[in-house]
Amino acid sequence: MEITIDRGSREPIYQQIARQVRDLITTGKLPAGFRLPPERRLAQALGVSRSTVLIAYQELRADALIDAHVGRGTMVTPSEGTPERTEVEQELPWRQIFGAAASGFQDPLVGDLLRLTERAGAIPLSFGMPAPELLPFAELRELITGVLDDTGPAALLHSPTEGLTVLRTTLAQMMAARGVSCTPDEVLVLSGSQQGLDLAARIFLDPGDAVVVEQPSFIGALQTFRGARARLIGVPTDEHGMRTDVLESVLSRFRPKLIYTLPTFQNPSGTVLTLERRQHLLALSRRYQVPILEDDPYSELRYEGDPVPSLRALDPAGNVLYLSTFSKLLFPGMRLGFLIAPRAVLRQFALARQTADLHSNTLGQWVLDRFMQGGRMSAHMRVVRHAYRRRRDAMDAALRKAAVPGLGWQRPQGGFYFWCRLPAGVRPAALLARAAEAGVSYLPGRACFADEPPTEFIRLNFSYPDEDQIREGVARLAAAIRQETGHPDTTELQAASTRPIV
Amino acid sequence: MEITIDRGSREPIYQQIARQVRDLITTGKLPAGFRLPPERRLAQALGVSRSTVLIAYQELRADALIDAHVGRGTMVTPSEGTPERTEVEQELPWRQIFGAAASGFQDPLVGDLLRLTERAGAIPLSFGMPAPELLPFAELRELITGVLDDTGPAALLHSPTEGLTVLRTTLAQMMAARGVSCTPDEVLVLSGSQQGLDLAARIFLDPGDAVVVEQPSFIGALQTFRGARARLIGVPTDEHGMRTDVLESVLSRFRPKLIYTLPTFQNPSGTVLTLERRQHLLALSRRYQVPILEDDPYSELRYEGDPVPSLRALDPAGNVLYLSTFSKLLFPGMRLGFLIAPRAVLRQFALARQTADLHSNTLGQWVLDRFMQGGRMSAHMRVVRHAYRRRRDAMDAALRKAAVPGLGWQRPQGGFYFWCRLPAGVRPAALLARAAEAGVSYLPGRACFADEPPTEFIRLNFSYPDEDQIREGVARLAAAIRQETGHPDTTELQAASTRPIV
Structure with missing residues (x-):
């Protein structure tokens, strides 16, 4: 060659x-x-x-x-x-034998990102993971042995598809503290909230069905809905979240089966849907009889300002399916999340789930339940909120200090991410290569869009790297962007807008 | 009322x-x-x-x-x-909003069975679970704390979608001992083998696609394939497993996407596919270019006779996807199984799995890996084989002692089940009620058939109950059958053959 x-x-x-x-x-x-x-x-x-x-x-x-x-x-x-x-x-x-659905599972982006960051010394600003060093490991270790001593073999045996009753009860109590009224039998324990997205897609979406997503939205959800061969209808967002004024025409035109939204500290944009828009969204859901799938992994990670009630808390009609997870707050490796839904829907999720993985791992459920009892979770949340607020501030300060001309961002009030707009003229593929070479990774924004992706956004994570890494990572990235804006190339720019990065 | x-x-x-x-x-x-x-x-x-x-x-x-x-x-x-x-x-x-796929997840049989057996004092012969008292709990408890001490927080963090590399390597070594040659990157760790069935259905089956199943077959697989709205083509079995002579005409007529088989200690029938039929099945798979999904949860649970190589061990062309689990051998609550497949297929499974649950729980993978190291698994297998052989013999003896006229069964050489043919004239629904009343449960055989289910079979499990429970349970069941045969009712018999029990 x-x-x-x-x-x-x-x-x-x-x-x-x-x-x-x-x-x-x-x-x-x-x-x-x-x-x-x-x-x-x-x-x-x-x-x-x-x-x-x-x-x-x-x-x-x-x-x-x-x-x-x-x-x-x-x-x-x-x-x-x-x-x-x-x-x-x-x-x-094999390709000929695979069904049509297999073509929906083709996005190797996550794998490529991991490869880009596996270089020694690279600073990952691309992930969506909690800080490993903040994991309350000693406490969890003690709880694990305590559970094993108390339950005996039961912690290693089968448990109900819907989840352990003790855990479902504890989760219902936790949700009461979040302003949500639900009973334990409206709670379904999941193997991570990704499983909730997957089950929702399987229950609600036939190939060709329309599903509303925010532009931008969570990659994992887009992949799941694409895997179900649904039609993704993007609704634009601004600094106050989903543009519910645009949503109305979308609902009347496309008759979607589901509205998927991350109203609080959205992934990737970091925005919070205002209370007025929440009410508007719920009214539209009722009027057009379209259920809402509310994905809420981040609302407990608020670093300033007043909480806004979740859609589920504001919804008396039962149109909202509420999804959350412990992967961002506690231990992603245990694969535990949960769904709150009306009983008729919950039963359908449980039936679908019997053919998926039967139930979530039993030991993890016991441990999570004990951790939430007795105030351990609240104490842990105080620790991580404090640390993440400092990391957010470090990233904000680093971005200000770098002062890259034309680089735009908003400091998020919570969650895990800065959503940045690149200066005009930056070639996305070239920047990714430069950044990898400089030893820093980020998530290219175009992966977060359902269609016609703009190329000028990137998502930076501040929960996983520590403050020093954040400062160094942002400095490396800023240098890469400066180099790129120093070499504008209009040919490449046009090419990039019609050809996907991955 | x-x-x-x-x-x-x-x-x-x-x-x-x-x-x-x-x-x-x-x-x-x-x-x-x-x-x-x-x-x-x-x-x-x-x-x-x-x-x-x-x-x-x-x-x-x-x-x-x-x-x-x-x-x-x-x-x-x-x-x-x-x-x-x-x-x-x-x-x-909700029913109108659910997609067409939701209607595939409707079989409440498992839940109904659990309800039937929740009565105090009832002896469950209906399950497919290992004996809880044989779980090597003390060893596992020690391994869990050992893993936590050695890995630190890593055991509670994310791990690769395909599974921990150490575990994949150990599984490849274990398979070498089962006569299967594969590399660690041909091994995918699963959240139980049910997840493997689910992913296979999603990757291979479009609605209306044909899939070959044995008559009878594993309920969980039938439910999964039905959930994918596949067309189930049943191939009859006899005491030597699938009738491969019938399979050939099925393959040429229906052009199925997949052949699903449990060749060794089949669930529910307990039969072992002969070596000749295994070779025939593989030849047909090659000739018609139809992959085989080999489900092998039970082959390590052989109580007598010589092992027969798995289809995967006999298959040099890579047509066999091999699925197995640790839920029958060790700890069902950890939800761990695995798939062995050609790399092109494995990659497709991993991509689909990223949208399903990301990966299996990390701690469980570490613990399983350690358990398999250092001979612990072999020692454990010796213990359970001994105990289950005794239980099998106890069930065989109890059935002989009961001497119910017209009741037929074969003593299985391994696995978990007796597959019994009821005497003529027994009304299946009535027997289920009588048995529940007498305090014993079993699995009605008709649930194991793809279509035109015969009503005269029942499946009895001998792994979960102990020997005393087996003796008492069989005695109760035998009494119920005798009562039923004493009251033949031809009207009901006809009605039952057109109306499902559940």
Whole structure:
């Protein structure tokens, strides 16, 4: 494979690589099934960084010219109509055997991000995870052994699909403190809130059904709804959350099955839906008879200002399905979240869930229940709120200090994220490569949009890195952005707006 | 609600109740939304057993005349075209909002069985669970604290979607001992093998796609495939497992997407597919290019005779997806199973799984890995094999001792179940009621069939009850069967063959 790099060219290096490989493939010089050199090796051979090759390969993958196979490397994709021939044993044509739904599960973004950040010394501002060092490990360890001593083998045996009754009762009590009135049998324990999204999609959405999402919205939800082959209808947002004035015309026009919203400290935008808009949203839900799926992982992580009631707290008619999780507050590895829903809906979730994973792991449920008893959760929340407020302030200060011309952001009152608008002229793919090279990662904003993604947003996380990492990460990122704005390239800018990064 | 019981009548009491309630509903005397008295109260009022009322309600529910709402009791279903009216707040018409897939998740059988056995003193022969008292609890407790001490918070944090690398490596080693050659990156850790069935259905099956299942087969798989709205094509079995001679015509006629099989100690029949048939099945899979989903929860639970290689061990072409679990061998509450599949398939499973529950609980994976290291698993397997062999023999002896005329069974060489053929003339619904009343439960065989279910089979479990319970449970059941055969009723027999029990 012959590739030449012209360092004097205005064409970015990753594009030079992608262009030449593309030519080799389309002219048949690299046949279907040809194994491309591993990124690291090609990078060494060409004297460029590994992330430059990674971005080039991503471009080629987005064009379906190459395909990555775990453990076997990256290979040239067979073109339509010319099936791959092998002399040895013929593998089944898996892609043809897969159902239509399988094509919905194709977004390798998360995996690519993890690869970008696996370089030693890279500062991850891309995740959505709590700080590992704030986990109340000693307490949890004590609770785990305490539960085992008290319950005996029962903690390792089957438990009800809906969740342990003790935990459902405790969760109903916790929700009362959040202003929500519900009974334990309206609570369903989940293996993380992602499972709630998944079950909701399976219960409500047939292929082609419309579902309303905010623009931008949570990637995991977009992936799930796409996996269900639903039609995603994006409603714009501003600094006060979803534009409910736009929602009304969407509801009358598309008759969606579900309105999906993160009203409080939205992921990724960090905004809070105002009380007026909450009332408006609920009124529209009632008028058009469309249920609301309220995703609320972050509302307990408020660092200033007064709480706003959840949609579920404001909803007497039972139109709101309320989803939350302990992955952001306590221990993501235990996979525990919960749903609050009217009994008829909860029963349907439980039936679907019997065929999914039967129930959540029993030991984790016992431990969570004990942790919430006796004030441990409140004490823990005080600790993390304090630490995250400092981290948020550190990120805000670092962004101010960097003073990148044209870079915009709002300091969020809670949650995990800064949502930043890049200066005009920054090429998203090139910035990602530069940032990776500089040792900092972020989430490209376009992944958070249902359609026609704007390219100028990025999401920065401040919960996972500590204050020093935040300062250093923002400084590295600011330098990368400055370099990029110093090299505007209108050709690339246009290309990027029609070609996905991943 | 006026109901009269005629104890002199040949019509069984549960039918008298069902018939009279049916008349009250169809004549409009009980309107839609009318709440029927709780089973216990009606039973007291009529002076009959609670299970008699339960069976009557099941009949009415099967006819869609009534519907059970968790927490609100059993109510008369609105008839088509006359929507339920309520003066107070209007609940959303959830059933209309649910997608088509929701109708696939409706089988309340498992819940009903649990209700039947929740009576104090009832002996459950209906489950498919390991013996709680054989769980190596002290060792597991020690391992859990050991893992926490060694890993620190990491055991409570996120882990890869495919599973911890250490565990995948250990599982690949374990499979080598089972005669299967695979690499760690061909292993996907699952939240129980039920999740593997679920993901397989989502990846392979579009609505209307055909999937081959054995007749009889595992209820959880049938429910999952029905939930995916697949077309279940049943292939008959005999004492040597699936009739592969019949399979060939099925494959050419229906072009199924998947062949689902439990070749070793099948659930529910206990049979083992012969080596010749295994080879035949694999040859057919290759010829018709249909992948095989091999479900293997029980092969390690062999009590006599020589092991037969798994399909995966015999398959060099990579047509077999191999599914197994630790819920039958070790601790069902941790929800851990695994899949072995070609990399292209594994990647698709992992992508689908990212939208389902992200990953299996991290602590459980660490504990399982440690347990398998250092010979603990082999020692544990020796203990449970010994105990289950004794229980199997106890059940065999109890069935012989009872000597119920016309009752047929085969003593299984391994696994968890006896599959029994009832004497001619036994009415399945009536037997279930009698058994519940006598304080013993079992799994009605018809739940295990894809279509045209025969009514004369029942499944008895010998792993969960101890030897005394097995003896007492079989004696109670035998008495119930004798009572039933003493009262043949041809009318009921015909009715039962067209009306489902649940």
